Amino acid sequence: MAATRTFSIIKPDATRRNLTGAVTKMLEDAGLRVVASKRIHMTKDQAEGFYGVHRERPFFNDLVAFMTSGPVVVQVLEGENAVAKNREVMGATNPANAEEGTIRKTYAESIEANSVHGSDSPENAEIEIRFFFKPEEIVG
Ligand code: CMP
Numbered sequence: 001m002a003a004t005r006t007f008s009i010i011k012p013d014a015t016r017r018n019l020t021g022a023v024t025k026m027l028e029d030a031g032l033r034v035v036a037s038k039r040i041h042m043t044k045d046q047a048e049g050f051y052g053v054h055r056e057r058p059f060f061n062d063l064v065a066f067m068t069s070g071p072v073v074v075q076v077l078e079g080e081n082a083v084a085k086n087r088e089v090m091g092a093t094n095p096a097n098a099e100e101g102t103i104r105k106t107y108a109e110s111i112e113a114n115s116v117h118g119s120d121s122p123e124n125a126e127i128e129i130r131f132f133f134k135p136e137e138i139v140g
Contacts, residue, residue: 006082007128012070013113030089036076036138074132086118
């Protein structure tokens with residue numbers, strides 16, 4: 001089966017605790033390959049744009065404040081069924097509901113500071129990858 005791609009963010013709670021390598025290892029151990037990666041400090045505009053679908057949600061302002069509170073690592077991950085595989089290794093959005101052995105069960109501090117973001121569909125993966133990466137920055 002052909003390799004597909006998904007988009008991932010290692011969030012500020014994880015970079016603050018120096019967990020970039022530990023989280024990336026869990027992604028790699030799940031069979032995903034990092035084909036693009038950069039550490040950035042998101043601007044308010046970027047965070048508001050990226051999470052635009054959540055604009056009307058009560059947690060939107062807090063989410064934007066959190067995502068701009070420190071550095072993040074944005075990544076493109078490649079593998080068979082990359083979107084589904086990444087969602088499996090991330091675990092549920094709320095770490096209280098996440099399965100043992102998942103990134104969020106292992107590392108997340110709360111539903112907001114939940115260590116990682118991953119695209120929820122192949123269509124959104126394309127949009128999210130394009131939001132942060134130029135094609136030439138992705139080397140498969
Ligand atoms: P993420 O996958 O990055 O997508 C939206 C984020 O909003 C989500 O992970 C959570 O970190 C954050 N969030 C904060 N509060 C909530 C909530 N009540 N429900 C869902 N997501 C929340």
